[in-house]
Amino acid sequence: MNQQIPTFFLSDEYFIDEKVNFLKFANEYKVYNDKAEQIGMIKQRVSGWHKVLRLLINKAMMPFQLEITDTNGALQATIYRGWTFWMSKITVTDPTGVEVGSIKQKFKFFKPTFTISNPVSGSEIAKITGDWKAWNFTITNNDGLEVGKISKKWGGALKEVFTTADKYNVSINPTYAESNQKVAIVATAITIDMVLKESK
Numbered sequence: 001m002n003q004q005i006p007t008f009f010l011s012d013e014y015f016i017d018e019k020v021n022f023l024k025f026a027n028e029y030k031v032y033n034d035k036a037e038q039i040g041m042i043k044q045r046v047s048g049w050h051k052v053l054r055l056l057i058n059k060a061m062m063p064f065q066l067e068i069t070d071t072n073g074a075l076q077a078t079i080y081r082g083w084t085f086w087m088s089k090i091t092v093t094d095p096t097g098v099e100v101g102s103i104k105q106k107f108k109f110f111k112p113t114f115t116i117s118n119p120v121s122g123s124e125i126a127k128i129t130g131d132w133k134a135w136n137f138t139i140t141n142n143d144g145l146e147v148g149k150i151s152k153k154w155g156g157a158l159k160e161v162f163t164t165a166d167k168y169n170v171s172i173n174p175t176y177a178e179s180n181q182k183v184a185i186v187a188t189a190i191t192i193d194m195v196l197k198e199s200k
Helices: 048-056 180-190 192-198
Strands: 013-018 028-032 038-044 064-070 075-081 089-093 099-106 113-117 124-131 136-141 146-151 167-172
Touching (some): 013 180, 064 192
Antiparallel strands (some): 013 167, 136 146
């Protein structure tokens, strides 16, 4: 199973740092490991007509596509949401376009909740819940056991590396099995800032 997982997803620590671009239409983030080495990028793909529509229509209704790439630009995973008028339905696909996870966003006042499901069986594989304002999220598996965290607060020398406004850490339990489930969970966790921004 491990051989099928892109190297990017074999890490257990991800530090996400937003690139600040003025007058930007698309969000873009750099991804680092726990040694402060850049291991990838998260980019939002926005077409010309999409940019125009964003000026006219509430962007929370519009589709979006987020691409996770390694430092060589090779696609690692894609997160896509179609047009939506209430709660978001989002899909995670691997580099070949095969769906590895289905995400549903549940409405809870000031407490966003995302459930990640197996795209074939429909069974829940993980849940991300948290306090968006305090930026603390917990990732639990389908047994309710914690398998990871998302936080804007962490210690150590790495704090000095990141200088932009939006930065956060995704930490996955090292004992969590490497599989397509991990790809879906990590892809969702590291793009959560963009997903929440696009859903507002």
